[in-house]
Amino acid sequence: MEAKKHNHGRLYRAKIVPFRGPPEYGEWFDTEAGLRSAMSLAARLIGNRYYCESKLLTCAECDANEVPRVIATL
Ligand SMILES: [Zn+2]
Structure with missing residues (x-):
């Protein structure tokens, strides 16, 4: 079963x-689209890598x- x-x-x-x-983490979003939308506005540092975690x-x-x-x- x-x-x-x-x-x-x-x-x-x-x-x-x-x-x-160590890695840093953003706040939780209800949808991946919401996270991507927020990240599209955020400044990014060269050398950092950005992932979506679920x-x-x-x-x-x-x-x-x-x-x-x-x-x-x-
Ligand atoms: Zn449950």
């Missing part, structure tokens, strides 16, 4: 990877605790 999973949708945020040092939304009954993962470059 397959475990039952809820579908609460996903969240999206920017993951900024500098040339040196995670599943969960509730108290969801057992899965998925780690956010990169799904695209920004």
Whole structure:
């Protein structure tokens, strides 16, 4: 039997990877389009790499605790 999973949708945020040092993260957005729109207005530093990271939304009954993962470059 397959475990039952809820579908609460996903969240999206920017993951900024500098040339040196630890990655930084932006705020969560409801949609990838919303994140891309916000990022299109943001200043970018040369040498930084920008990714779109996504995670599943969960509730108290969801057992899965998925780690956010990169799904695209920004
Ligand atoms: Zn749930």
